[in-house]
Amino acid sequence: MNKTKDRAWFAVFTVPLLFIFTTVVIIPFIIGIFYSFVTWDGIPANPKVFVGVDNYIQIFKDQRFMASAWHTVKFTVLALLSVNVLGLVFSLLVTSKLRVSNAARTMFFMPNLIGGLILGYIWQFLFTDAMEFVGDKTGLHHVFFNWLLNPQFALYAMVIVFTWQMAGYTMIIYIAGIQGIPDEMIEAAKVDGANLWQRITRIIFPLLMPAFTICLFMTLSGAFKIYDVNLSLTKGGPNNATEMFAMNIFNEIFGYGRYGLGQAKAIVFFLVVAILTLTQVAITKKREVQM
């Protein structure tokens, strides 16, 4: 009696969300695996032809896809570095008990609230117009030109925009980490004659490892899955030079109507993201120290 009643309550509390979650995430994920083994153009009346692992073999012969994977890797490495270095510098600056540090913290975080799509458009203007203008005024045309038209610099432009978006976010997490370090520890090190650099590298960094774990995870997965900024800033151009993983998948499916091939790419994308983030978390977690 009591047991069935408990079961009924269990169902009342969990089934609504489980139902929605299953129809939105679980079922699509499972049938997504099936779609990756067929060729289909997305038109319901047309048959889905089973082709086995053909799609997966195709992927590796797809030059444009491999190029997009390479852009994504390059972008992610650069973004990982710049976001975290800047976020860490900001956090160290604003935790240094100054009157203006609260205001500065608020300002550094601000861009993170603006959606990726809109950020991309703002910077499109900065690169096409403001940069040209500065170039004209200063004569430094080799630095201040429209980066978005240059295949190599367009990728750096994306790194800048992503950094602008994410640095404030990682700053918040690093601040939480820094504030978790007891003041006495820093004071004791000072008394023992440790200089600023030693205090940062020997005490602050090791104790910040949990914050590193999270921030690297957030930036790694965020950079790898980037789509909005990519779409609004460069549309993948010039000449597909900034087409990332996520955009390539979208174009394959909804642009060219190669549903099966696109879905196989999507599955590969999932595997890469999962392996990469799990490995990173495992590595940084191992280096965390207990206080």
Place this chain on the structure above:
Amino acid sequence: MKKASRALFEVLLVVLALAFLSPIYIMVVNSFKNRAELYESALALPHSISFQYYAQAMAKMDFFTAFLNSLTITVTSVAIVVVLASMTAWMLARTEHKLSKFIFMVFVATMLIPFQTIMMPLMQVMDWIRTHLHIPMLNTRGGLIYMNIGFHASMAVFLYHGFVKSIPVALEEAATLDGCSKFGLFWKIVFPMLTTITVTIAILDVMAMWNDYLLPSLVLSDKSLRTIPLSTFYFFGEFTIVWNLAMAGLTLTIIPVVVFYVFAQKYIIKGIAAGAVK
């Protein structure tokens, strides 16, 4: 000497923060300029303030409709996520059997799935529901809300689960002995204790849903249903080169975000730090 160097440091920090926000300054000043003025100097202040480009952008973007759509979709989705996820997570955390462990595991594991991996099959499932069960999931606000809930379920359950685990059960047991039903127990005793994490989850989800472009772009096709990111996208498709008008449009889209930030700033910053530590 020490005081002087400190003041210098403060000034430097303010300058750095202002430089960091200069893209926003450039966006705003150019939203007031006419084309000739804009090409004269992209960085200078405008000669005069006129809101004509704002009026134009507002009309072309259907700003109020988009704003209301974004607001309705975000608020409803977040409210339902909070209610359903807290109920689910509490049950999962307070029952010891294998099923609840398994369900929790599934929620956590699926957090690794990128949206791009399920976007196409998701559209197929929603289309199937539309044609076979006659429930309009595509091109409706309700459908988008439903999918928002599904996508934000994992993270919310994960955060609530961790938080519930840290609360002692004694209070809940006492209420049960007093004859409180599970439903009453949850809403009167447990949910109020979850306020901190509820605020965190609500803020993270508001930011994610308000700014989301990809899912709404796949689900909503009617012009009248467009959210702010969607209407910005279409606006740019049509008016790219008219930069002053474009800047007015972008400034408009940022105003709600800034207002939200001013009011919720403390909670946003706390929420992100708390959400990350879990």
